[in-house]
Amino acid sequence: MKQASKEEERSLQQTIDNLTEELEREKKVNKSQQKILEAAINLFSQRGYENSSTSDIAKEAGVAEVTLFRNFKSKHNLLYQILSPLFIKITSPVILKDVKKHFNDPEIDSEEVLTGVFKDRLEFIEKNQKVVQVLIREALNREEILHSIVKNITIPAKKEAYDFVHNKKENGEFRDVNEQAVVDLLFYTMFGYVLSHHVFQIDTFSNEQDEVIETMVDLLLNGIKKSPLKE
Amino acid sequence: MKQASKEEERSLQQTIDNLTEELEREKKVNKSQQKILEAAINLFSQRGYENSSTSDIAKEAGVAEVTLFRNFKSKHNLLYQILSPLFIKITSPVILKDVKKHFNDPEIDSEEVLTGVFKDRLEFIEKNQKVVQVLIREALNREEILHSIVKNITIPAKKEAYDFVHNKKENGEFRDVNEQAVVDLLFYTMFGYVLSHHVFQIDTFSNEQDEVIETMVDLLLNGIKKSPLKE
DNA sequence: AGTGAATGAAAGTGAACACTTACATTTTAC
DNA sequence: GTAAAATGTAAGTGTTCACTTTCATTCACT
Numbered sequence: 001m002k003q004a005s006k007e008e009e010r011s012l013q014q015t016i017d018n019l020t021e022e023l024e025r026e027k028k029v030n031k032s033q034q035k036i037l038e039a040a041i042n043l044f045s046q047r048g049y050e051n052s053s054t055s056d057i058a059k060e061a062g063v064a065e066v067t068l069f070r071n072f073k074s075k076h077n078l079l080y081q082i083l084s085p086l087f088i089k090i091t092s093p094v095i096l097k098d099v100k101k102h103f104n105d106p107e108i109d110s111e112e113v114l115t116g117v118f119k120d121r122l123e124f125i126e127k128n129q130k131v132v133q134v135l136i137r138e139a140l141n142r143e144e145i146l147h148s149i150v151k152n153i154t155i156p157a158k159k160e161a162y163d164f165v166h167n168k169k170e171n172g173e174f175r176d177v178n179e180q181a182v183v184d185l186l187f188y189t190m191f192g193y194v195l196s197h198h199v200f201q202i203d204t205f206s207n208e209q210d211e212v213i214e215t216m217v218d219l220l221l222n223g224i225k226k227s228p229l230k231e
Numbered sequence: 232m233k234q235a236s237k238e239e240e241r242s243l244q245q246t247i248d249n250l251t252e253e254l255e256r257e258k259k260v261n262k263s264q265q266k267i268l269e270a271a272i273n274l275f276s277q278r279g280y281e282n283s284s285t286s287d288i289a290k291e292a293g294v295a296e297v298t299l300f301r302n303f304k305s306k307h308n309l310l311y312q313i314l315s316p317l318f319i320k321i322t323s324p325v326i327l328k329d330v331k332k333h334f335n336d337p338e339i340d341s342e343e344v345l346t347g348v349f350k351d352r353l354e355f356i357e358k359n360q361k362v363v364q365v366l367i368r369e370a371l372n373r374e375e376i377l378h379s380i381v382k383n384i385t386i387p388a389k390k391e392a393y394d395f396v397h398n399k400k401e402n403g404e405f406r407d408v409n410e411q412a413v414v415d416l417l418f419y420t421m422f423g424y425v426l427s428h429h430v431f432q433i434d435t436f437s438n439e440q441d442e443v444i445e446t447m448v449d450l451l452l453n454g455i456k457k458s459p460l461k462e
Numbered sequence: 463a464g465t466g467a468a469t470g471a472a473a474g475t476g477a478a479c480a481c482t483t484a485c486a487t488t489t490t491a492c
Numbered sequence: 493g494t495a496a497a498a499t500g501t502a503a504g505t506g507t508t509c510a511c512t513t514t515c516a517t518t519c520a521c522t
Contacts, residue, residue: 030468032468032469047372048281048371048372050279050281050282051281051372053508053509053510054509054510054511055508055509055510063469063470064469064470064471065510065511066469066470066471066511066512066513067468067469067470069510069511069512070468070469071468074510074511075509075510075511110456137371139431140279140368140430140431141278141279141282146431146433150433150434154433165455172457173456173457174455174456174457175453175454175455175456175457177446177449177450177455178446180436181436181443181446181447181450182450182455183436184435184436184443184447185420185447185450185451185455187423187427187435188419188420188422188423188424188427188447189416189419189420189423190423191419191422191423191426191427192418192419192420192421192422192423192424192426193419193423195422195423195426196418196419196422199371200370200371200377202377202381202385203381204415204418205411205412205414205415212412212415215408215409215412216412216415216416216419218408219408219412219413219416219451219454220416220450220451220454220455221454221455221456222406222454222456223406223450223451223452223453223454223455223456224396224405224406224408224413224416224451224452224454225341225404225405225406225452225453225454226403226404226405226406261498263498263499284478284479284480285479285480285481286478286479286480294499294500295499295500295501296480296481297481297482297483297499297500297501298498298499298500300480300481300482301498301499302498305480305481306479306480306481
């Protein structure tokens with residue numbers, strides 16, 4: 001954060017809106033831009049934003065540093081151009097419909113619903129692993145990013161989960177516990193999983209991801225303790 | 232990371248060892264040092280290491296910048312002096328005995344054991360909230376820190392948890408699932424909780440912490456689904 | 463082949479920053 | 493009260509960094 005541009009900086013939400021519009025007008029990203037984006041994603045995710053210089057990024061991309069500034073006005077803007085597509089994809093109606101379908105289908109039993117949603121979301125995160133890393137790291141440095149995450153991701157996701165749990169509780173399938181507590185538990189599990197595997201990349205015991213998810217969902221739904229009528 | 236000291240930098244583990252020794256010799260931390268440490272903890276936890284200058288820290292501490300460098304040789308060393316006490320406290324035998332006692336007492340039922348450990352560890356983290364924030368943020372920037380966390384905290388904690396689960400499984404109190412899966416689930420829950428509350432500080436639904444923990448442990452042990460013999 | 467747009471090479475700007483040095487002043491301990 | 497230890501003031505060093513400017517070169521398109 002050494003120098004600020006003369007023109008005011010664009011906010012993350014503005015960048016997102018702008019990019020959405022550009023995508024609709026099918027404005028293409030040229031080769032230099034693509035190379036710079038990829039290089040920046042690599043460096044930001046490895047060393048963090050503050051520890052990656054624009055000179056490093058240009059070198060990694062194989063372009064002149066001035067090309068970076070001509071294509072993206074500032075380093076700050078480059079970061080936002082990297083993060084925006086993630087928000088656009090996550091909040092896209094196409095993807096959300098999928099999740100909602102999972103959540104609301106009363107035919108499918110809860111094990112399948114949860115494993116479906118978990119697998120689906122984890123696949124998405126894996127595909128965008130590096131950008132997710134940058135997002136979460138920078139969320140700690142910029143309140144604006146954290147707010148965007150909460151507003152665009154956390155709150156909507158929790159709302160869906162709440163409705164799901166609420167329905168299952170009314171069905172009599174779920175115990176009579178606070179829906180919010182259940183949602184929080186699911187959230188912590190997911191958050192902890194993503195953070196340790198995809199952000200901190202700590203080795204855990206785990207083997208195959210799909211198996212892990214299924215076991216986890218089973219444990220969450222049926223509990224760790226033995227119960228006479230179960231098994 | 233602008234300039235490196237002439238003398239090689241001390242590693243985190245070296246700093247920890249050194250500080251432990253100094254504590255044993257009852258070497259006191261003087262007032263300036265204390266003020267600088269507090270100021271640095273505040274700034275590092277708010278803005279991050281890279282975004283806090285030594286000049287800022289000195290100002291916040293109300294001392295001259297040169298005093299910072301006379302007391303702590305470098306900014307890098309200051310960071311390690313902040314983080315080391317956390318490791319010392321966490322790995323101290325006194326504290327560990329407590330946790331082990333919880334885990335291994337066969338008289339207490341598993342609900343109490345888990346809520347006990349959770350509450351105990353969360354209390355510790357809350358007491359050291361700012362330093363924990365710095366630790367986790369910087370773990371993303373320095374592999375050395377991440378390794379120290381895994382070696383001194385994660386692995387020992389998981390080992391204790393594994394034994395606990397293993398015993399309860401042999402008792403017949405726990406279902407016949409993979410111990411590692413259970414440990415992972417407990418770990419993700421705890422990790423997710425700490426990260427969202429104490430690092431990202433995202434608002435969740437939750438009310439009283441103790442109540443949240445009890446509900447969570449209940450859910451984990453007994454499952455979310457209704458079971459005829461439960462409730 | 464020729465034109466406009468995108469890129470490169472190179473030098474430079476101004477600011478921030480970690481850290482140093484030299485000397486004066488205050489604090490602490492006996 | 494005095495000496496030693498700790499702190500302050502102030503100026504400076506060398507470096508890195510985001511970003512700019514100018515001019516030459518290459519590329520895409522017709």
